[in-house]
Amino acid sequence: MSEPKPPAAPARPSLEVFDLVKHFPIRKGVFGRRAGEVRAVDGESGCGKSTVGRAALKLVEPTSGRIVVAGADVTGLSPRAMWEHRRRIQTVFQDPYSSLNPRLSAGAIVGEPMENYGLSRGRETEERVAALFQRVGLRPEAMRKYPHEFSGGQRQRLGIARALAVRPEIIVADEPVSALDVSVQAQVLNLLIDLQEEYGLAFLFVSHDLAVMRHISHRIAVMYLGRIVELADKRALFRQPLHPYTEALLSAAPIPDPARRRRRVVLQGDVPSPANPPPGCRFHTRCPYAVARCRSEDPPLREVAPGQHVACHLRDVGAPPGPLAAAGA
Amino acid sequence: MAGDAPLLEVRDLACHFFTLDGVVRAVDGVSLALARGETLGIVGESGCGKSVTALSILRLIQKGAGRIVGGSVRFEGRELTTLSDDEIKELRGHRISMIFQEPMTSLNPVLTVGVQIAENVVRHTGAGWREAMDRAVEMLRLVRVPDPERRVHDYPHQLSGGMRQRVMIAIALSCDPQLLIADEPTTALDVTIQAQILELMVELKEKTGTAILMITHDLGVVAETCQRVMVMYAGRKVEEAPVGELFANPLHPYTRGLMRARPRLDEDAEAAGRRPRLQEIPGIVPSLNRPIAGCAFAPRCALATDRCRAERPELEVRPGGHLVACFEAGRDAP
Known part of the structure; x- marks a missing residue:
């Protein structure tokens, strides 16, 4: 029963991204999303x-690849034509302060998109904004306040209310709780989960925080230097990570339990520059298991077990997902 | 020397x-x-x-x-x-x-x-x-x-x-x-x-x-x-203990709240089949530009009593090298 709650929508994914390439340097990824699901990108x-999140919104133009929103290919659309689709896909940013217009009242910030999209007008907008404020845990009286008058957590609630204002199907949340204190993080995460279940939203949740990821997502895509290296259901990913990078990430995060010091894979070296990624597998320079093939041949992302995709030469299709042996062992 | x-x-x-x-x-x-x-x-x-x-x-x-x-x-x-x-x-x-x-x-x-x-x-x-x-x-x-x-x-x-x-x-x-x-x-x-x-x-x-x-x-x-850790809230120390003791036996409601508010990387919280709610600490930290009567955490604390709102708890020594400033220390939330 671990399925997301509102999979009432058909199997058609609400957001699909194919072979996305965005050259600042090169990045490439493949995504499929179902309604009511949290896909987390880590x-x-x-x-x-x-960049994946921004490209999905077409806030940056992809260099190549395709972006499909609810079945409609939006890749080549002009900003004007994209406008219509953008109602379906909204965003919540990490720093709510820099993404809220300081000169608009909170009520106007949330009401403006409703009127832009002709969803309501005047008095009706005001009522809908008030209802939305209440839903995200802000007092309707706060509609008259300006962003600087809110605390960090309240501003993030305001950012969430703005995203919900146009009844989107997808929310791209880029590190939405990273800037918040732990006690406030919990409030915002709970709110996001409640809203998802209530409105049947799909989340593309971008985060570096594995504990938050484990809590909120259904499926997780792990990225390294512009590539998805592993894509799996959350439980499978945490039970047995298949990519050596995922394994290292999981073991690197400090656990708040001194009785539980773990065997740790501490990766040596730094992340190479994405402007000049290493040849072959991009992770081979830091991988404790790398073999000759990894240095020359770029592994494709393959489904090696049902629902588990990994880009690693050391994982054969159908092989039991056990731990890897260190190179030379 | x-x-x-x-x-x-x-x-x-x-x-x-x-x-x-x-x-x-x-x-x-x-x-x-x-x-x-x-x-x-x-x-x-x-x-x-x-x-x-x-x-x-x-x-x-x-x-x-x-x-x-x-x-x-x-x-x-x-x-x-x-x-x-x-x-x-x-x-x-x-x-x-x-x-x-x-x-x-x-x-x-x-x-x-x-x-x-x-x-x-x-x-x-x-x-x-x-x-x-x-x-x-x-x-x-x-x-x-x-x-x-x-x-x-x-x-x-x-x-x-x-x-x-x-x-x-x-x-x-x-x-x-x-x-x-x-x-x-x-x-x-x-x-x-x-x-x-x-x-x-x-x-x-x-x-x-x-x-x-x-x-x-x-x-x-x-x-x-x-080896040891002290927890601060609103400009004061509210708890201190050796690290093992603090994690095994947190006494201050704020410390307990902090520990429960964070999702755990090492636990499958979803074992029950759906994502559980994280335990929130309601409200926000008080502003420090006014003197605070009583315990600074009281407005956010589920255990707070009238005494907590009126009188500031001092740090008390507990067994295990533990210090805590709370009248209700160690009690579970109702």
């Missing part, structure tokens, strides 16, 4: 996770 | 900031003691006073903005709050060092990292530049910067975030300090790099015997690096 700085 | 005297002893430290909105009591009567070679964690959320406590020890509070208004800071038997500016400067980077969250803003962008390590050595040990540059290479090797003979000539912008933090640690340890104050040293780093830096700090501490004051918001970092 990885470290410079891995391309935010 | 060092005997039982703590390396660092802070008593009733109060540091206030004078703003247009009134007096902000950022640190309001904090005491702590740190033994030689020990790692003490200070944990808490934004604005709890953990960084101001650390800055006050080194007298780095910006003049005109805030000042130490009470209490004492004794380090190796010397009172630091009354030292002259020259005397405290002699201590900084020498006997007590500090590293910060964002290494890029603490490094000088127009000097090579070698010069920045060497200038500290020259300043405090009277070594010549040549000798100090050799020391810089040695320090870079100690913090495991690869190819240190070449890297010593790099400028900060040529290094990654993790390497910059290694350089900061190299500068901090270059004169064999007795105390290293680390203010969120890994917060700005990626998780795999954070693991490297934490491992390095634990290893260097064992090698050099430097005591560490580790300031962090992350209970995971505390669990992996500290």
Whole structure:
């Protein structure tokens, strides 16, 4: 029964991204999403996770690849034509302060998109904004306040209300709780989960925080230097990560339990520059298991077990997903 | 002579900031003691006073903005709050060092990292530049910067975030300090790099015997690096215990709340089939520009009674080396 709650929508994914390539440097990824699901994108700085989110919104133009929103290919659409689709796909940013217009009242920030899309007008907008404020845990009186008058957590609630204002189907949330204190993080995560179940939203949740990921997502894509290296259901991923990078990420995060010091895979070295990624598998320079083939041949992302995709030469299709042996062992 | 005297002893430290909105009591009567070679964690959320406590020890509070208004800071038997500016400067980077969250803003962008390590050595040990540059290479090797003979000539912008933090640690340890104050040293780093830096700090501490004051918001970092930990809330210490004791038996409702609010990486919380709600701490931290009657946490606390709202709980000693400031300590939420 671990399926997402509102899979009432058909199997048609609400957001699909194919072979996305965005050259600042090169990034490439393949995505499929179902309604009511949280796909989380995980990885470290410079891995391309935010770019995937922004490209899905067409806030950056992809260099190549396709973006499909609810069955409609939006890749080549002009900004004007994209406008219509953008109602379906909204975003919540990491820093709510820099993404809220400081000169608009909170009520106007949330009401404006409703009127832009002709969803309501005047008095009706005001009532809908008030209802939305209440839903995200803000007092309707706060509609008259300006962004600087809110605390960090309240601003993030405001950002969420703005995203919901146009009744989207998909929300791209780029590190939505990273800037918040732990006690406030919990409030916002609970709110996001409640809203998802209530409105049947799909989330593309971008985060570097594995514990948050484990809590909120259904499926997780792990990115490294512009590529998805592993894509799997959350439980499978945490039970047995298949990619050596995923394994290292899981073991690197500090666990708040001193009685539970774990065997740790500490990766040596730094993340190479995405402007000049290593040849072959991009992870081979830091991989404790790398063999000769990894240095020359780029592994494709393959489904090696039902629902588990991995881009690693050391994982054969159908092989039991056990731990890897260190190279030379 | 060092005997039982703590390396660092802070008593009733109060540091206030004078703003247009009134007096902000950022640190309001904090005491702590740190033994030689020990790692003490200070944990808490934004604005709890953990960084101001650390800055006050080194007298780095910006003049005109805030000042130490009470209490004492004794380090190796010397009172630091009354030292002259020259005397405290002699201590900084020498006997007590500090590293910060964002290494890029603490490094000088127009000097090579070698010069920045060497200038500290020259300043405090009277070594010549040549000798100090050799020391810089040695320090870079100690913090495991690869190819240190070449890297010593790099400028900060040529290094990654993790390497910059290694350089900061190299500068901090270059004169064999007795105390290293680390203010969120890994917060700005990626998780795999954070693991490297934490491992390095634990290893260097064992090698050099430097005591560490580790300031962090992350209970995971505390669990992996500290021997003792104190929890701060609204400018005061609310709980302190050896690290194993604190995690096994947290007594303050705020500490318990913090532990439950964070999703766990090592547990499948969804075993029941759906995503459970995280336990929220309702509300937000109080503003510190007004005196707080009673317990500062009471407005957010499920256990709060009339007494909590009227009277401020003092720290009490509990078994297991545990200190807690709460009238309802250890009780479970209704």
